[in-house]
Amino acid sequence: DVKVTQSSRYLVKRTGEKVFLECVQDMDHENMFWYRQDPGLGLRLIYFSYDVKMKEKGDIPEGYSVSREKKERFSLILESASTNQTSMYLCASGTGAYNEQFFGPGTRLTVL
């Protein structure tokens, strides 16, 4: 069974704080993704990575950065959290082309 885990289910931070969201997968997948999910907007891709130390911008990368030092771990960083980054953040992993992405349980981040 594919397992994708995220470091927190719920997180509350203050405006201006640096926030780290971590994602770990145990299936040796080379592809990893960070999405944010907002009502009425679906899932929007923030960053993705097809290999260790590789990262590519998705559709909404502004205000975010990522790190992938190990194959199984993909971190999303909010350098200076803002209230408009309050959202549900979903990590996913997958292998190969045209294949299923497996999602983590999500982190609901609230920025006050």
Add this chain to the structure above:
Amino acid sequence: GENVEQHPSTLSVQEGDSAVIKCTYSDSASNYFPWYKQELGKRPQLIIDIRSNVGEKKDQRIAVTLNKTAKHFSLHITETQPEDSAVYFCAASKDNYGQNFVFGPGTRLSVLP
């Protein structure tokens, strides 16, 4: 860039009836179209997908059709059951690796007993 529209945003059907959700995309180069289902409080899961070289794909009670000329694709669920109640997201690929998607905004399907 790619844009994916999805209709309707909400859909209620009686148990046993069929449900159809439609999506349109803007980039004619898109070649992979997955559908994900997200039950309340759970993570999205792939239920069916289709490549652009195929017009229709079926898996038991669910099917997807693709019209490349019109740039739209649809999800069909027959003999709906209460466990089909969920939010359904369509997506279209942005590259030739089929992993960089643009998702539609989602359709909330309610199957009424």
